[in-house]
Amino acid sequence: MSTPPAWSHYLPRLGLYAGVAAVLLLVNVGLPRLLNAYLLQILVFAACNIILASSLNLVNGVAGQFSIGHAGFMAIGAYMSAWVSVAYGKTWLAPYADQPCGPLVVSAYLMGLMLLGGVAAAVGGLVVGLPSLRLRGDYLAIATLGFGEIIKVVLLNVEAVGGATGLKGVPQYSTLFLVFGAAVVTVAALRNIGNSIHGRALLAIREDETAAEALGIDSAHYKTSAFVIGAFFAGVAGCLYAHYTQFIHPRSFDFMKSIELVLIVVLGGGKLRNVAIAAAAVTFLPEGLRQVKDLLHLQTDPRMVIYAAILIAVMLLRRERVLQAVLPRRKEGASRG
Amino acid sequence: MAESALLELASCTVRFGGLTAVDDLTLDVAPQELVSLIGPNGAGKTTVFNAIMGVYPLASGGIRLAGRDIAGLAPHRVAKLGVGRTFQNIRLFKGITVLDNLRAAMHQDGDYDLLRAAARSRTWAATESRLEARAMELLAVFGLEARAGELAGGLPYGEQRRLEIVRALATGPRLLLLDEPAAGMNPAETQHLMGLIRSLIERYSLTILLIEHDMKLVMGVSDRVVVLNYGREIAAGTPQEIARDPAVIEAYLGEPVH
Known part of the structure; x- marks a missing residue:
């Protein structure tokens, strides 16, 4: 009896893949005709936040390692890829600008950069993941916060990437197809990882590291891998972000950005689908609230007050679900007898 | 001896x-x-x-x-x-299901890597159905199969004790x-x-x-x-x-x- 080839396993899903690709293509062609640049940018930011928050969810929500330096990984991916584009990419791709195959070449190039930015950020994830083996809860949070700040300060001082003036002139290679496609692939991949031996090992570590070890789960390996995978996707998001806004500054990736991502994960209660919804909501909400000032003919803009009030209300109303797994816990050591 | x-x-x-x-x-x-x-x-x-x-x-x-x-x-x-063990003060994975407690314990039997997991490869599918079948079989032996989908932390005390033994057994x-x-x-x-x-x-x-x-x-x-x-x-x-x-x-x- 011969076994069918490995790819045949994917045949039943080809329709789904084709459908998703078709929708993405429609979005890619259609949305820019329907929406203005401002709305398109919010949509792109929402997609980036979905990638960032669902990857942070792997670290904070699934593995239970409280990290508040996720924007640092985004910064690594953004700066790595943007620097390559500014220094080399624009020249490489110039000959294709007027060719019919141009958009395809640019997309292929950007996918390569997404990979590069992701890998660079993943290396950063490894660097942060290693101390996480010794630190728990609040202490780990402070270490990751420090990492994020170090990245920011280093970028502020490296003149090759613009230093404190930021990096200008990044070509706008990110398309809606790639941005939304990356968001779909990220969420699907992370969901699948969650529903595998790898994801369950992380859940076990979150729930009780001592018991997980006693079942043969190498917690050092899995905790580090959670940071590496989470950082990889954050780097991909950074690359897409940089190649959409065309200008990046170290302050775009500071502590506030990390906190926003933690907030999204907490609002989503550590569940991937809810985290993705919360990511979109947290991106849209402050923008939508800009309308309030005009509607009520106010002198000052009350949007951040309303935004904060809504967050507090959500926390209070959905406390159990929200806090479920995400906030740092103290764990007892092995008991003596 | x-x-x-x-x-x-x-x-x-x-x-x-x-x-x-x-x-x-x-x-x-x-x-x-x-x-x-x-x-x-x-x-x-x-x-x-x-x-x-x-x-x-x-x-x-x-x-x-x-x-x-x-x-x-x-x-x-x-x-x-x-070597499998249980703990004096029960250390179940309370926030995940009974079934997932066992599947987490069986993770050494998993023979697929992260990429295969992310892509839901054939190895993933085969391994997962094998693990689930084995977990359900173990639960049935201990009269816990009806609890498979419940959160482990929600079980009555005696069943939590029993589940901890089953979880240790799941590592083989x-x-x-x-x-x-x-x-x-x-x-x-x-x-x-x-x-x-x-x-x-x-x-x-x-x-x-x-x-x-x-x-x-x-x-x-x-x-x-x-x-x-x-x-x-x-x-x-x-x-x-x-x-x-x-x-x-x-x-x-x-x-x-x-």
Whole structure:
């Protein structure tokens, strides 16, 4: 009896893949005709936040390692890829600008950069993941916060990437197809990882590291891998972000950005689908609230007050679900007898 | 017995600073034997478990599992070599389902990498259905199959205790360390547990090291009993021998009254 080839396993899903690709293509062609640049940018930011928050969810929500330096990984991916584009990419791709195959070449190039930015950020994830083996809860949070700040300060001082003036002139290679496609692939991949031996090992570590070890789960390996995978996707998001806004500054990736991502994960209660919804909501909400000032003919803009009030209300109303797994816990050591 | 022993502790000593928690303990456990560790609170029983698992380092002595030196190995390595354990204070993964508790324990049987998991490859699908079938089979053996989809933390106490044993079994151990499995159980539950523990040895060719305070349970299931006090072995023998041993009676009840 011969076994069918490995790819045949994917045949039943080809329709789904084709459908998703078709929708993405429609979005890619259609949305820019329907929406203005401002709305398109919010949509792109929402997609980036979905990638960032669902990857942070792997670290904070699934593995239970409280990290508040996720924007640092985004910064690594953004700066790595943007620097390559500014220094080399624009020249490489110039000959294709007027060719019919141009958009395809640019997309292929950007996918390569997404990979590069992701890998660079993943290396950063490894660097942060290693101390996480010794630190728990609040202490780990402070270490990751420090990492994020170090990245920011280093970028502020490296003149090759613009230093404190930021990096200008990044070509706008990110398309809606790639941005939304990356968001779909990220969420699907992370969901699948969650529903595998790898994801369950992380859940076990979150729930009780001592018991997980006693079942043969190498917690050092899995905790580090959670940071590496989470950082990889954050780097991909950074690359897409940089190649959409065309200008990046170290302050775009500071502590506030990390906190926003933690907030999204907490609002989503550590569940991937809810985290993705919360990511979109947290991106849209402050923008939508800009309308309030005009509607009520106010002198000052009350949007951040309303935004904060809504967050507090959500926390209070959905406390159990929200806090479920995400906030740092103290764990007892092995008991003596 | 020493040649064929599954677990050999040779002059094991564990110290916490100035306190000697386990003092020069030597113990051989033969395959499919059930040995109980008893002794007053603080006698060092759980420390013996933690030393076997590699949670605490030995100050001196050696530990062998099926002839292989396991002293100094990290807990997850010891577990992979075939040692399963339960905890005195139940340590289930309370926030995930009963089924996922078992599947997490079976993770060494997973034979696919991260990329295959992310892409839901054929290996992933085959492994997952195999793991789920095995987990459901185990749950059925222990009468917990109806609970598969519930959060482990929501189970009644007795079922949580049982689930912790099932979870340890899910790793496919040769040696099972049970730390006060009957704690908090009523007499009927303890009676049921007693039959269960004996049946495990047959069904899974297990060797069991048991810590227990419930003397009825200990006397009923053990092949041999080892009594610890202040980290030292003060007596060892069959349950009948132990029940008559004056040193044991003294350790438990104080000086005999004449």
